[in-house]
Amino acid sequence: MAKRLILLAGNIGVGKTSLTERIGEKLGWTTAYESVADNPYLPDFYEDMQAWSFHLQIYFLGHRAEQHIYLSKLPNSAILDRSIYEDAHIFARALHHMGNLRDRDFNAYLRLYHLVVQSLPKPDLLIHLRAPVPILMERIRLRARNIETGIDEDYLALLEGFYEEWIQGFDLCPVLTISSDDLDFVHQSHHLEIVVQRIKDRLSGREEMVF
Numbered sequence: 497m498a499k500r501l502i503l504l505a506g507n508i509g510v511g512k513t514s515l516t517e518r519i520g521e522k523l524g525w526t527t528a529y530e531s532v533a534d535n536p537y538l539p540d541f542y543e544d545m546q547a548w549s550f551h552l553q554i555y556f557l558g559h560r561a562e563q564h565i566y567l568s569k570l571p572n573s574a575i576l577d578r579s580i581y582e583d584a585h586i587f588a589r590a591l592h593h594m595g596n597l598r599d600r601d602f603n604a605y606l607r608l609y610h611l612v613v614q615s616l617p618k619p620d621l622l623i624h625l626r627a628p629v630p631i632l633m634e635r636i637r638l639r640a641r642n643i644e645t646g647i648d649e650d651y652l653a654l655l656e657g658f659y660e661e662w663i664q665g666f667d668l669c670p671v672l673t674i675s676s677d678d679l680d681f682v683h684q685s686h687h688l689e690i691v692v693q694r695i696k697d698r699l700s701g702r703e704e705m706v707f
Contacts, residue, residue: 499570499573500525500574500621501564501567501574501617502519502525502619502621502695503575503576503578503581503623504577504578504622504625505581505582505624505663506624507629507652507656508644508652509627509632509633510626510627511625511635511681513529513530513577514681515623515625516575516577518681518682519575519691519692520575523573525573525575526570526574527574527576527577528567528574528575531556535552535555536555537551538643542643545591546595546596549596549597549601550604553583553587553588553591556583557605557608557609560578560579563576564576565616580612581613581666581668582662583609584609586662587655588609590655590658593654619669620670620699621669621695621699622666623671623674624663624672624673624674626675626676627675629649630649632652633648633649670698670699672698
């Protein structure tokens with residue numbers, strides 16, 4: 497298979513990291529992940545979202561742009577567990593919607609975001625993972641991360657609505673939408689095989705599939 501750059505997108509708890517790990521192992525692709533443990537702004541952000549939302553979004557923008565560029569230059573295929581495009585269309589938008597990102601800061605962020613992404617190489621495929629909000633909540637509860645204790649169903653539902661709007665207009669590359677509540681690609685090897693085959697089919701130029 498030719499060199500490919502694959503991006504995953506989807507709500508919190510939908511299984512992006514797990515699928516990235518397993519696709520990387522299965523196909524021998526380089527994997528990259530969202531910066532959380534080494535993010536210098538997250539602790540301050542969770543203490544005071546209004547004060548630190550802009551700083552956090554700028555950090556993520558730079559971090560994801562570096563990842564995107566680095567992976568695009570590798571000689572082998574690579575898969576990234578969250579796209580840079582979600583920062584603006586989902587998370588910065590949600591922060592603005594909730595009043596944690598002021599109009600002035602949101603507009604300044606968007607200007608910088610558009611300048612950054614217009615120079616990035618286009619991905620070869622966007623995998624959109626989705627699952628019902630109650631399932632997302634249960635997965636978040638089970639993994640018990642301290643930074644996710646404040647996440648509730650209303651917030652996940654807000655993000656999910658933004659995801660559906662964004663994915664409808666996304667046209668930078670082909671999209672493969674996967675319902676992760678129906679596929680246990682972590683524990684069921686044949687489910688992972690189904691996903692891998694759908695990815696190969698989509699990369700080969702076949703019609704878009706949703707399952």
